[in-house]
Amino acid sequence: xxxxxxxxxxxxxxxxxxxxxxxxxxxxxxxxxxxxxxxxxxxxxxxxxxxxxxxxxxxxxxxxxxxxxxxxxxxxxxxxxxxxxxxxxxxxxxxxxxxxxxxxxxxxxxxxxxxxxxxxxxxxxxxxxxxxxxxxxxxxxxxxxxxxxxxxxxxxxxxxxxxxxxxxxxxxxxxxxxxxxxxxxxxxxxxxxxxxxxxxxxxxxxxxxxxxxxxxxx
Numbered sequence: 001x002x003x004x005x006x007x008x009x010x011x012x013x014x015x016x017x018x019x020x021x022x023x024x025x026x027x028x029x030x031x032x033x034x035x036x037x038x039x040x041x042x043x044x045x046x047x048x049x050x051x052x053x054x055x056x057x058x059x060x061x062x063x064x065x066x067x068x069x070x071x072x073x074x075x076x077x078x079x080x081x082x083x084x085x086x087x088x089x090x091x092x093x094x095x096x097x098x099x100x101x102x103x104x105x106x107x108x109x110x111x112x113x114x115x116x117x118x119x120x121x122x123x124x125x126x127x128x129x130x131x132x133x134x135x136x137x138x139x140x141x142x143x144x145x146x147x148x149x150x151x152x153x154x155x156x157x158x159x160x161x162x163x164x165x166x167x168x169x170x171x172x173x174x175x176x177x178x179x180x181x182x183x184x185x186x187x188x189x190x191x192x193x194x195x196x197x198x199x200x201x202x203x204x205x206x207x208x209x210x211x212x213x214x215x216x217x218x
Contacts, residue, residue, distance in 0.1 A: 028130055028144060033185035039110045043134040044177065045079040045087050046072040052137030055178040055191075056080060058110045059103075059216075066212070067177035068192055069095050069102040080106050083139040094218075099162070099207060100192055101215045117209040118186040120165055123147055129188060131170050133178035145170035145180070145204065152205065155195060164205045165189055171204025180206050187212070 040058040044067055045051060054071030058064070065080060072078050072092075079087035090106040127147045135141055149166035153159075167180065171194040179187045189206040196203050 028128055028183050029181070029185065033181075034142075036111070036113060037179075037181065037185060038132055038140055039082075040112060041132050041134075041140055041178075042080045042082055042106075042108065043087075043137065043139050043174075044071050044090075044104075045081070046076040050079065050087055052134055052139075052174055054174060054176045055133040056104065057177070057179050058108060058112065059115065060112055061109050063106040063108045064093065065090065065104040065106055065108070066179070066190075066216075067102050067104060068190060069097060069100045070192075071176050072102075078104065080104065080108060081139075082108060082110075094215075096215050096218075099211050099215060100158070101190070101207075101212065103216075116184075116186045117213060118182055118184075118188050119210065120150060120163065120188070120208040123150055123165070123182075123188060125150060127182070129167060129170070129180050129182055131175070131178045131180045131191065133170075133172075133175040133191070135172035135174045137174055143170045143175075145202075148203075155205075156193070159192070159205075159207075162211070163208065164192070165208060166195075167204045167206055169202045169204075171202055175204075180204075 042056040044054040046053045056065040056067035078090045080090045081087040090104040093105045094103040130144045145167040148168045151163040152166045178191045189208045193205045
Protein backbone atom coordinates (compact mmCIF):
# COMPACT_ATOMS: atom_id res chain seq x y z
CA UNK A 1 0.00 0.00 0.00
CA UNK A 2 1.32 3.41 -0.93
CA UNK A 3 1.45 5.92 1.89
CA UNK A 4 1.18 9.65 1.41
CA UNK A 5 1.93 12.29 4.02
CA UNK A 6 1.96 16.07 3.96
CA UNK A 7 4.47 18.19 5.87
CA UNK A 8 3.01 21.45 7.14
CA UNK A 9 5.11 24.32 8.41
CA UNK A 10 3.25 25.43 11.48
CA UNK A 11 2.67 29.06 10.56
CA UNK A 12 -0.75 30.56 11.09
CA UNK A 13 -3.77 29.84 8.91
CA UNK A 14 -7.36 30.59 9.86
CA UNK A 15 -9.13 27.46 10.99
CA UNK A 16 -10.99 25.95 13.91
CA UNK A 17 -9.25 23.56 16.23
CA UNK A 18 -9.73 21.93 19.56
CA UNK A 19 -6.44 22.48 21.35
CA UNK A 20 -5.87 20.01 24.13
CA UNK A 21 -4.52 21.93 27.09
CA UNK A 22 -3.74 20.02 30.25
CA UNK A 23 -5.10 21.57 33.43
CA UNK A 24 -2.36 19.96 35.57
CA UNK A 25 0.22 22.62 34.76
CA UNK A 26 1.91 22.70 38.14
CA UNK A 27 2.12 18.92 38.31
CA UNK A 28 4.66 19.06 35.47
CA UNK A 29 6.57 22.29 36.06
CA UNK A 30 7.26 24.54 39.04
CA UNK A 31 5.47 27.88 39.13
CA UNK A 32 8.69 29.92 39.15
CA UNK A 33 9.88 28.21 35.98
CA UNK A 34 6.48 28.66 34.34
CA UNK A 35 6.41 32.37 35.20
CA UNK A 36 9.89 32.96 33.77
CA UNK A 37 9.12 31.20 30.49
CA UNK A 38 5.71 32.81 30.10
CA UNK A 39 7.18 36.30 30.57
CA UNK A 40 9.45 35.72 27.55
CA UNK A 41 6.89 34.50 25.00
CA UNK A 42 5.91 36.75 22.10
CA UNK A 43 3.52 36.44 19.19
CA UNK A 44 4.97 37.28 15.79
CA UNK A 45 2.96 39.19 13.18
CA UNK A 46 4.08 39.51 9.59
CA UNK A 47 2.00 42.17 7.87
CA UNK A 48 0.18 45.45 8.36
CA UNK A 49 -3.05 43.59 9.18
CA UNK A 50 -1.33 42.19 12.27
CA UNK A 51 -2.08 38.60 11.33
CA UNK A 52 -0.47 36.32 13.95
CA UNK A 53 1.90 33.92 12.29
CA UNK A 54 4.23 32.37 14.86
CA UNK A 55 5.82 32.39 18.29
CA UNK A 56 9.09 33.78 19.56
CA UNK A 57 11.18 33.65 22.72
CA UNK A 58 12.98 36.64 24.29
CA UNK A 59 16.60 35.66 24.94
CA UNK A 60 17.93 38.73 26.74
CA UNK A 61 17.13 42.14 28.16
CA UNK A 62 18.11 43.84 24.90
CA UNK A 63 15.04 42.35 23.19
CA UNK A 64 16.66 39.68 21.01
CA UNK A 65 14.00 37.17 19.96
CA UNK A 66 14.58 33.61 18.78
CA UNK A 67 12.06 32.15 16.34
CA UNK A 68 11.59 29.98 13.26
CA UNK A 69 12.65 31.67 10.03
CA UNK A 70 9.67 30.44 8.00
CA UNK A 71 7.10 32.45 9.99
CA UNK A 72 7.91 35.48 7.83
CA UNK A 73 9.31 36.23 4.38
CA UNK A 74 11.93 38.73 3.16
CA UNK A 75 10.32 42.14 2.97
CA UNK A 76 7.59 41.41 5.51
CA UNK A 77 6.85 44.08 8.10
CA UNK A 78 7.57 42.05 11.22
CA UNK A 79 5.86 42.97 14.46
CA UNK A 80 5.99 41.29 17.85
CA UNK A 81 3.88 41.49 20.99
CA UNK A 82 3.77 40.05 24.45
CA UNK A 83 0.37 39.00 25.78
CA UNK A 84 -2.16 41.85 26.09
CA UNK A 85 0.28 44.37 24.63
CA UNK A 86 0.22 46.20 21.31
CA UNK A 87 2.52 44.92 18.56
CA UNK A 88 5.76 46.78 17.93
CA UNK A 89 8.29 46.63 15.12
CA UNK A 90 11.05 44.05 14.92
CA UNK A 91 13.80 43.47 12.38
CA UNK A 92 15.67 40.37 11.26
CA UNK A 93 19.10 40.37 12.91
CA UNK A 94 20.48 36.98 11.93
CA UNK A 95 19.27 33.87 10.11
CA UNK A 96 20.20 30.29 9.27
CA UNK A 97 17.92 28.99 6.47
CA UNK A 98 19.45 25.52 6.64
CA UNK A 99 17.94 24.97 10.08
CA UNK A 100 15.04 27.43 9.78
CA UNK A 101 16.27 29.68 12.58
CA UNK A 102 16.04 33.44 12.94
CA UNK A 103 16.94 36.14 15.45
CA UNK A 104 14.96 39.36 15.67
CA UNK A 105 15.86 42.70 17.20
CA UNK A 106 13.07 44.39 19.12
CA UNK A 107 12.35 46.99 21.79
CA UNK A 108 10.86 44.37 24.12
CA UNK A 109 12.50 43.45 27.37
CA UNK A 110 11.88 40.82 29.99
CA UNK A 111 13.66 39.53 33.10
CA UNK A 112 15.75 36.65 31.82
CA UNK A 113 17.73 33.80 33.27
CA UNK A 114 20.33 31.94 31.26
CA UNK A 115 18.56 29.45 29.01
CA UNK A 116 19.47 25.86 29.84
CA UNK A 117 19.32 23.05 27.29
CA UNK A 118 18.83 19.30 27.49
CA UNK A 119 20.43 17.04 24.93
CA UNK A 120 18.25 14.95 22.63
CA UNK A 121 20.08 11.75 23.63
CA UNK A 122 19.09 12.31 27.26
CA UNK A 123 15.36 12.31 26.49
CA UNK A 124 13.14 9.24 26.70
CA UNK A 125 10.25 8.16 24.50
CA UNK A 126 7.06 8.66 26.50
CA UNK A 127 8.47 11.59 28.46
CA UNK A 128 6.16 14.56 29.04
CA UNK A 129 7.25 17.95 27.75
CA UNK A 130 5.53 21.32 27.45
CA UNK A 131 5.52 24.61 25.62
CA UNK A 132 3.89 28.03 25.74
CA UNK A 133 3.00 29.30 22.27
CA UNK A 134 0.48 31.22 20.16
CA UNK A 135 -1.43 28.50 18.26
CA UNK A 136 -3.92 30.12 15.88
CA UNK A 137 -2.95 33.45 17.48
CA UNK A 138 -4.09 32.40 20.96
CA UNK A 139 -1.34 34.07 22.97
CA UNK A 140 0.40 32.34 25.86
CA UNK A 141 -1.32 28.98 25.40
CA UNK A 142 0.15 26.25 27.57
CA UNK A 143 0.33 22.81 25.93
CA UNK A 144 1.72 19.48 27.05
CA UNK A 145 3.05 16.79 24.75
CA UNK A 146 4.64 13.36 24.74
CA UNK A 147 7.99 12.50 23.17
CA UNK A 148 7.15 9.82 20.62
CA UNK A 149 10.40 9.50 18.62
CA UNK A 150 13.93 10.79 19.13
CA UNK A 151 15.51 10.45 15.68
CA UNK A 152 12.98 11.19 12.94
CA UNK A 153 14.85 11.66 9.67
CA UNK A 154 14.20 11.66 5.95
CA UNK A 155 10.63 12.97 5.92
CA UNK A 156 11.59 16.30 4.38
CA UNK A 157 14.34 17.29 1.96
CA UNK A 158 14.77 20.42 3.99
CA UNK A 159 15.77 18.54 7.13
CA UNK A 160 16.89 15.25 5.57
CA UNK A 161 19.92 14.74 7.82
CA UNK A 162 18.62 16.40 10.98
CA UNK A 163 17.51 14.05 13.80
CA UNK A 164 14.19 15.73 14.57
CA UNK A 165 12.37 15.02 17.82
CA UNK A 166 8.78 13.90 17.22
CA UNK A 167 6.32 15.09 19.86
CA UNK A 168 2.59 14.43 20.03
CA UNK A 169 0.19 17.13 21.21
CA UNK A 170 1.91 20.52 20.94
CA UNK A 171 2.18 21.44 17.27
CA UNK A 172 -0.44 23.68 15.67
CA UNK A 173 -0.39 26.56 13.17
CA UNK A 174 1.10 29.55 14.97
CA UNK A 175 3.27 27.45 17.29
CA UNK A 176 6.30 27.58 14.97
CA UNK A 177 9.23 29.14 16.79
CA UNK A 178 8.10 28.06 20.25
CA UNK A 179 10.67 26.38 22.44
CA UNK A 180 9.80 23.06 24.05
CA UNK A 181 10.85 22.34 27.64
CA UNK A 182 11.19 19.48 30.09
CA UNK A 183 9.77 19.61 33.61
CA UNK A 184 12.88 21.45 34.89
CA UNK A 185 12.55 24.23 32.31
CA UNK A 186 15.41 23.05 30.12
CA UNK A 187 14.89 23.67 26.40
CA UNK A 188 14.94 20.52 24.28
CA UNK A 189 14.35 22.27 20.96
CA UNK A 190 12.07 24.41 18.79
CA UNK A 191 8.79 23.54 17.08
CA UNK A 192 9.39 23.61 13.32
CA UNK A 193 6.55 21.77 11.60
CA UNK A 194 3.48 19.57 11.84
CA UNK A 195 3.50 16.20 10.10
CA UNK A 196 0.43 14.44 8.73
CA UNK A 197 -2.69 14.94 6.65
CA UNK A 198 -4.05 17.81 8.75
CA UNK A 199 -2.17 21.00 9.65
CA UNK A 200 -3.67 20.90 13.17
CA UNK A 201 -3.08 17.28 14.03
CA UNK A 202 -0.61 18.02 16.84
CA UNK A 203 2.22 15.74 15.60
CA UNK A 204 5.14 18.08 15.98
CA UNK A 205 8.67 17.99 14.60
CA UNK A 206 11.14 19.72 16.91
CA UNK A 207 14.63 20.90 16.00
CA UNK A 208 17.00 19.71 18.76
CA UNK A 209 18.48 22.33 21.05
CA UNK A 210 22.06 21.56 19.98
CA UNK A 211 21.38 23.19 16.61
CA UNK A 212 20.01 26.29 18.33
CA UNK A 213 23.09 26.56 20.53
CA UNK A 214 25.43 26.41 17.51
CA UNK A 215 23.34 29.06 15.73
CA UNK A 216 23.44 31.42 18.70
CA UNK A 217 27.21 31.08 19.09
CA UNK A 218 27.99 32.02 15.47
